[in-house]
Amino acid sequence: MAVTRCTKMAYENADDMIFGSSQHPVSYGFGLKVGAGYVIPEVNYAPRPGTEKDPEKLRKEYVDYISKDILNRCVTAGFPNVQLETEWVSQMNQEKLCAPVVAGQKAICEKFHEEYGLNCAVRQTIPDQREADEGLRPEVDKSEHAYAHKFFECAEFACENGADVFSVESVGGKEFADYAVTNGDIVAFLFGVGYLGAIDMTYIWEQCVDICKKHKTIPGGDTNCSGANVAMFMAGGYLDNDVQRTFSAVTRCISAARTLAACEAGAVGPDKDCGYEGPIVKAITGKPTAQEGKNCQCAHCDLQGNLIAQCCDLWSNESVEYHPEFGGTSVQCWAGSLGYEASLMNTAIQLGQEKTLRDLYMYSDRFRGPEAYVLAYDHAYMIGQAIAENGNDLYMRAKAAGLCGAKILKQGYDSKELALTNKQLEVLNDIIKKLEELPDDTDKFVEYCTKEFQESVPRYNPKNYGL
Amino acid sequence: MLSCEGADFSKVLKRYDVDMQVEVTPEEMAKKLLPTDPVFHKVAEEVMYMRFKTVGPTVMQALKERDPLDIINNGLVAGMEVVAKLYAEHVYYLPEIMMAAKTMEIGIALAEKQVPGGLTPKATVVMHAAEGDPHDIGKNIAAVMMRASGYNVIDMGRDVPIVDAVAKVEEVKPLFISGTALMTTTMTAFPAEAKILQEKGYNTPVMGCGGAVNREFANSYDLGIYSEKAPQTPLIAQKLLDGYDWKKIRDEWDNIVNGE
Numbered sequence: 001m002a003v004t005r006c007t008k009m010a011y012e013n014a015d016d017m018i019f020g021s022s023q024h025p026v027s028y029g030f031g032l033k034v035g036a037g038y039v040i041p042e043v044n045y046a047p048r049p050g051t052e053k054d055p056e057k058l059r060k061e062y063v064d065y066i067s068k069d070i071l072n073r074c075v076t077a078g079f080p081n082v083q084l085e086t087e088w089v090s091q092m093n094q095e096k097l098c099a100p101v102v103a104g105q106k107a108i109c110e111k112f113h114e115e116y117g118l119n120c121a122v123r124q125t126i127p128d129q130r131e132a133d134e135g136l137r138p139e140v141d142k143s144e145h146a147y148a149h150k151f152f153e154c155a156e157f158a159c160e161n162g163a164d165v166f167s168v169e170s171v172g173g174k175e176f177a178d179y180a181v182t183n184g185d186i187v188a189f190l191f192g193v194g195y196l197g198a199i200d201m202t203y204i205w206e207q208c209v210d211i212c213k214k215h216k217t218i219p220g221g222d223t224n225c226s227g228a229n230v231a232m233f234m235a236g237g238y239l240d241n242d243v244q245r246t247f248s249a250v251t252r253c254i255s256a257a258r259t260l261a262a263c264e265a266g267a268v269g270p271d272k273d274c275g276y277e278g279p280i281v282k283a284i285t286g287k288p289t290a291q292e293g294k295n296c297q298c299a300h301c302d303l304q305g306n307l308i309a310q311c312c313d314l315w316s317n318e319s320v321e322y323h324p325e326f327g328g329t330s331v332q333c334w335a336g337s338l339g340y341e342a343s344l345m346n347t348a349i350q351l352g353q354e355k356t357l358r359d360l361y362m363y364s365d366r367f368r369g370p371e372a373y374v375l376a377y378d379h380a381y382m383i384g385q386a387i388a389e390n391g392n393d394l395y396m397r398a399k400a401a402g403l404c405g406a407k408i409l410k411q412g413y414d415s416k417e418l419a420l421t422n423k424q425l426e427v428l429n430d431i432i433k434k435l436e437e438l439p440d441d442t443d444k445f446v447e448y449c450t451k452e453f454q455e456s457v458p459r460y461n462p463k464n465y466g467l
Numbered sequence: 468m469l470s471c472e473g474a475d476f477s478k479v480l481k482r483y484d485v486d487m488q489v490e491v492t493p494e495e496m497a498k499k500l501l502p503t504d505p506v507f508h509k510v511a512e513e514v515m516y517m518r519f520k521t522v523g524p525t526v527m528q529a530l531k532e533r534d535p536l537d538i539i540n541n542g543l544v545a546g547m548e549v550v551a552k553l554y555a556e557h558v559y560y561l562p563e564i565m566m567a568a569k570t571m572e573i574g575i576a577l578a579e580k581q582v583p584g585g586l587t588p589k590a591t592v593v594m595h596a597a598e599g600d601p602h603d604i605g606k607n608i609a610a611v612m613m614r615a616s617g618y619n620v621i622d623m624g625r626d627v628p629i630v631d632a633v634a635k636v637e638e639v640k641p642l643f644i645s646g647t648a649l650m651t652t653t654m655t656a657f658p659a660e661a662k663i664l665q666e667k668g669y670n671t672p673v674m675g676c677g678g679a680v681n682r683e684f685a686n687s688y689d690l691g692i693y694s695e696k697a698p699q700t701p702l703i704a705q706k707l708l709d710g711y712d713w714k715k716i717r718d719e720w721d722n723i724v725n726g727e
Contacts, residue, residue, distance in 0.1 A: 015468060049684075052652040089652040090599035129601055131625070145626070171601070178604050184562030230604060234561070238483040241554065242561040245484075321651055359469040366471075368480050378468060421488040423560065 003202055003265050007391035010286025014381035017279070017311040018354050019345050023286030026268050028218045029121020029164040030113035032081060034270050035288030035313040039345040041338035042083040042123070042273060042290055042316040043070050045331045048323065052091040055100060062086060063104035066322050066331050071112040071120065073332040079339040083314055084109070085123040085273070087169075088158075093127060093150045099161045106162035123220060124163035125272070126154040132175035136200060136464035155208050159215035166212050167220040167272050172200025173258070175459040177227035177251075181234060184247055186402065186431045187438065188457065191449040193227040194254040194398025195442075199465045201261035209266035221271030221287070222262040224255035229274055232371060237301060245303075246409055246420065246428040249370035253383050253405030256280035257398035260387065263287055273316035276308060279377055280401075283384035288313035295337045298330065304372035307365035310358045311377055315342050370428075373418050374405045382408065395442040399435060406432045489557050496558060500549045506533050507542040510574065514546025515553075517566035519573055526574045535581040543574045547615050554698075561608065568615040588619035590642040590708060593635050595623035596677075597656040602649035605677055609645065609697040616701040618642075629656050633663045636671050642707050645694065647677035654679045658688035665689055672713040674703070682720070692716045699724045 010023050022035030034040060051061040067084055074082045084105060092098040102124055109120045130148050135141030141148035151168075158166055176192020179185065201222055212219040223229075231248035234240070256277035263269070269287030271278055273296075278289035291312035294305030299318035302308075309315060317334040327333045348357035358377070365372040373379065386404035390397035409428055412418030420428065439445050446467070453460060493515070501511050506529050513522040529538050550567040553559035559567075579586045594610050596603040603625045610620045623635060627646075636644050648654035654675065661673040672692045675685035685693035692713050694700045706716060706723050716723065 046651050049651045049655045052655075089650060091652060129599075129626075131601060178607070182561060182604065182608060183565050184560075238487075241557045244560060356469065363469065363471055363474070363476075364479060367476055368482075369484075419482050419485045421485050422490075423488070424484075 003206060005264050005391045006260060006284050007388055009284055009381075009384060009388050011283055011381070014283070014378045015355070017283060017377050017381065018358055019309060019312050020349050020354070022269065022282065022288040022313055024268065024288070026218055026270065026288060029083070029119070030109055031117075031119030032083065032121045032164075034083075037349060038081065039312060039342040040081045040083055040314050041079065041335065041342045042085055042314040043331055043335045043338060044085040044087060044273065044316055044319045045070075046087070046319050046321045047089065048321065052089050052097070055096050058092075058097055059100040059104050061322065062101045063108055065329070067105050067108050067122075069329045070331050070335045071108065071118060073328065073335045074118055074120075074339060075112070075116050077336055077339055079118075079335075079343070081119040081342075082335065082339070083121050083123060083165075085125060085167075085316070087125040087319065088127045088154070090127050090129060093129065093154050095157050098154070098157050102158055102161035102163055106164070121164035123165045123167055124158040125167040125169065126151070126158055128168050128171045130171055132459040132461060132464060135461070136172060137203070137466075140461070140463045151204070152207060152211070155211045159211050159217040163215075163217045165218040165220040165270070166208065167222065168204070168208070169223050169225040169272060169274070170201055170204055171226045172204070172465075173197030174226045176453070176457055177230060179453070179457050181227075181231045181243060181251070183456070184244070184427065186247065186250060187434055187449065188453055189227065189231075189251050190254055190398055190402060190435070190438075191445070191453070192457075193224060193251070194257050194402070195395045195446070196465050197224065197227065197258040198261040198394045198398065199467075201258055202265050203466070205262040205265035205267055219267045221267040221269055221275070222259055223272035223275030224258050224277060225272070225274045227258075228252045228255035228277065232276065232302065233300060235371070237303065244424050244427040245370045246406075246424040247431065249374045249409060250402050250406050250428075250431050252277055252371055253280070253374055253401040254398050256383060257387050257394070257401045260284060261394075270314050273314065274318060276302075276304070276371070276375060279308075279311050279375055279380035280384045280387070282311055283377075283381045284388050290314035290316055292316040292318045295334070295341050298334055302371075303369040304365045304375060306361040307368075307372050307376060309341070309345065310362045315345070367418055370409050370418070370420070370424065373412055374408055379405075379408050393442065395445055396440065399438060403432065403435045406435065491556070491558060493553055493558055496553055496556070497549065500552060502541055502545050504541065507538070507545060510538055510542030511546030511549065513574065514543055514567050514571045515549045517563060517570050519566065519570040522570045522574045523577060526577045530578065530581060535578040538578045539575055539582075539586065543571045543578070544617070547571045564615075565608075565611055568611045571615060589617045590704070591619040591621060591639050592704065593621045593623060593632070593639065593641045593644040595627040595632055595644070595646050596625040597646050597648040597653040598628050599626060599656075600648050600650055600653035600677075601625050602677070603647060605697060606645070606647040609676070609694070609700045612697050612701055613704065616704070618701075618704060629659050629663070632656075632660050633667075636664060636669060637667065641671065642704060643672040643674050643692070645674035645676055645700065648675070648680055649678045651679045654684065657685070657691065661688050661690040670712065672707065672716065674700070676700075686717055693720065695724070
């Protein structure tokens with residue numbers, strides 16, 4: 001699959017971005033059309049511990065319990081559309097464990113579609129278990145695990161057994177992201193996630209798109225869960241004191257330049273729910289995005305629970321372990337929570353009030369913290385522009401995204417619109433200084449980083465990125 | 468876009484982080500906390516200000532004037548204790564902890580060479596991320612905090628097979644073995660390890676940690692103890708050194724972690 005870098009914005013202005021609508025809707029599964037004028041709930045789940053030990057137990061857990069429970073609840077509550085997402089547990093890198101689950105979920109979706117007319121589909125998200133020190137590419141990975149080989153095997157297993165839409169949470173650049181987040185080093189994050197991560201994502205998605213095409217599966221998209229989400233979760237809420245939220249906000253902007261690479265290699269969306277950078281990517285590509293926020297409290301609490309719904313096409317709960325609750329099983333409860341929120345958004349669309357609701361969502365969190373502030377759709381659009389203007393240069397576009405986000409925060413603070421703690425401001429000023437000092441030449445930047453992080457990121461192997 | 472002019476967002480949200488921020492500077496706190504002895508003061512300052520490029524020469528100079536063990540305890544470790552206090556007061560954050568610990572380790576490595584017989588750690592602990600689990604950032608942070616607290620940490624890395632974890636316990640007989648897991652289907656490694664260890668006659672606590680693990684799960688298997696956050700791990704380790712077994716750790720867990 002040829003790679004086409006994005007150098008223009010899909011949307012002419014930020015105000016055109018709205019939940020439920022994308023410029024390039026995608027049809028798949030049993031009657032779903034994503035981004036075509038309505039929001040679809042996407043339910044994600046984890047099997048109970050122990051079920052992974054036996055193929056039949058695991059199939060039963062995913063198909064007969066989890067999938068059936070969700071589909072039943074959607075019919076019970078009158079939801080017209082639903083998407084399931086199976087994020088494979090690590091043991092599913094074996095065909096005997098994953099194939100029956102994928103095929104079984106496809107079959108039960110077909111049954112509910114035929115029986116009740118429920119529009120539904122399943123996203124299969126394969127595990128990326130590759131390790132930087134063992135090799136991210138098959139030709140580099142000679143380890144016993146052979147995770148780089150297994151990665152593409154898993155893509156085949158998912159698609160040939162009936163995945164409607166394919167995704168992954170890829171880990172390219174993670175060796176730098178872990179160091180960067182724990183040590184507050186924005187340059188390491190830029191190099192690892194913005195530059196190396198984009199190279200890796202391009203590499204894997206070119207091949208994944210080919211595999212998807214072969215089996216008529218929709219190549220959905222990726223996320224920087226392993227980098228920007230780690231920063232966001234560690235920055236946490238108002239009682240946490242690990243990572244500064246100005247730092248995590250800038251990592252989010254940089255991560256958009258990486259997540260975009262999957263689209264450029266042929267992913268058509270919807271991208272992954274945990275990619276909070278989705279509004280930025282949607283602004284550039286016009287492809288549908290999955291998002292998660294207030295209805296994913298089963299998984300985590302973030303500071304943009306309402307805002308992040310502003311231009312979603314799928315609305316997700318991130319993940320919940322399957323277990324009983326008073327209101328049914330956990331997946332039923334969260335399917336209900338998501339389904340009603342999607343209903344509200346779809347009602348707004350039907351009554352012509354979608355922009356009003358979008359703005360209510362957005363304002364509710366706009367000033368709650370730095371990450372919400374940069375992801376507000378008007379700011380997300382500006383960051384998208386910074387990326388597109390430098391679209392052909394993986395390093396410069398990631399740097400531009402980070403600087404643009406940092407300056408949006410600084411301007412918000414200076415205008416007294418966004419409050420920051422002294423420490424958040426200190427870190428923000430330091431980020432701007434460090435990013436502005438970097439060279440504009442990619443080779444010089446790579447040379448600098450290779451030397452600078454030689455000791456602190458010993459797992460870095462340039463061969464993993466074809467360098 | 469709707470206009471928000473005139474809207475009172477204090478009715479919408481409260482920025483507790485801004486309202487409650489600590490105004491005191493590290494310098495102000497340092498005045499009260501750093502050692503008064505001028506040599507130790509200078510060494511401790513290097514750690515507190517994370518000067519990993521100059522801590523070496525400072526320690527070498529101090530070694531001409533003071534006993535190496537005293538430099539470690541009253542200079543380097545004292546500096547790290549100041550950092551821990553600044554962290555607890557929300558003046559310092561995780562990056563400062565990581566860099567200060569790195570600075571302290573550089574200094575200890577130099578001073579230790581002049582301690583007859585080398586430095587004796589408080590105890591040895593084994594840390595790993597569960598089999599099948601590549602997520603180890605929490606383990607890495609906890610390992611830094613344990614090293615900074617004077618423990619010898621054997622870090623087995625990520626995706627460690629159950630048999631390897633058990634074999635390491637048999638080999639080094641640690642104070643405890645900790646495991647982290649971010650997935651519900653990998654955390655089952657911890658009860659499996661505990662079961663094998665018990666069958667082999669070991670009473671070594673198996674600490675369950677990580678995003679997928681909760682206290683209920685870690686307490687569901689014999690030998691299991693729980694650490695929710697990295698700063699809790701040295702507190703629990705100290706109690707094990709004091710003679711607590713895994714059952715007593717469970718019973719007194721709330722008091723041990725004391726809001727950390």
